[in-house]
Amino acid sequence: MKWAERELGGGLTLHRWRSVDPVSPYLFAFAAGRFPRKTIETPQGTLHYRNATGAPADLASLFAETPAMVAFFADRAGMDLPRGGYTQLLVPGREAQETMSFSLIGRGELDRETDEPEAAWVIAHELAHQWWGNRVTTETWRDFWLNEGVAVFMTAAWKQERFGNTTYAKEIEILRGRRAQLIERGWDKPLAWSGDYPSLGYRRAVQYSKGALFLVELRAAIDEKAFWSGLRAYTRSFAGKTVVSRDFQKAMETASGSDLSAIFGEWVYGPAEA
Structure with a gap:
């Protein structure tokens, strides 16, 4: 994904995105807003955590397992993260949906799994789609x-x-x-x-x-x-x-x-x- 921006004046900014890889159309999605963020570097690519719930959230703690999951899936796939990175967008409710380069992760889903870490499902499942479902479809x-x-x-x-x-x-x-x-x-x-x-x-x-x-x-x-x-x-x-x-x-x-x-x-x- 190539990205560029240009200031238009009057408080407006023009953003342009262009996919340089073939992608199934149903995987295109966009999330726009000013989200609290945290960035993690891993050997397999850059992880971006974003909070779109409107409430405080410890992103590093909520997504603490993600780097190890990335390492495991990348090893089994024989490929690092597609396009060099991946974003997890924390949203209200029970959402769980993958897109081309990010996933919607419902806070309600994570709260449901807090008391039983071994039951955790949503983060791993949506992340796995970056290889199986998105990269290969x-x-x-x-x-x-x-x-x-x-x-x-x-x-x-x-x-x-x-x-x-x-x-x-x-x-x-x-x-x-x-x-x-x-x-x-x-x-x-x-x-x-x-x-x-x-x-x-x-x-x-x-x-x-x-x-x-x-x-x-x-x-x-x-x-x-x-x-x-x-x-x-x-x-x-x-x-x-x-x-x-x-x-x-x-x-x-x-x-x-x-x-x-x-x-x-x-x-x-x-x-x-x-």
Whole structure:
């Protein structure tokens, strides 16, 4: 992102932004205002914390885990922060939304997680999207699990890194419970299903929760080194590009040296496309 400003007089300033990288249009967003701020330098890029709540906030404390999360995700992606930086904008309420270079983080979400740090989700999830969902994004909504399922899984993987295997196992049990509800309702669709969802809740249960659970199963099916090597190669190869499920499958097959058509057929495509 290139940026420039010019004083126009009369208290007005003209700001210009220009993206120098290909970006999906739905990721464009702007936040304008005079926000209290804090800046943190990390080896992976510059972190900017901004407070748009209108109330005092200890930004360094609220976002204390972010630098370690950045280091973890950058290592697993094989890439530093896209565009050299990332902004977290603290806002009122329960907002949680990623954009091209910043995320809206609701104060209500952070307050909800204060008493149970191991349950923290929103900061890690929205940050993970800077690589999986933003830097690498899906060609169509059909493969949206490659955005959201990967981000949900990476949030669980971060919790494993930060808090240990027990916390990771708890996160996986939540995913298994959501899939069990899908099965009970007769709605356990393939991840790359192209039909209509009856509600956003059903879409999230499939593309978010089941998508993440598939990565848990894939990680167990191939060795640990191959899994992370495949994810890293996939991310680096398709940075700045759009992807479909077959792209992810090929990356994982190359890394593992295995034919993964059976597990991808079961989880991703369904019997007709396996």
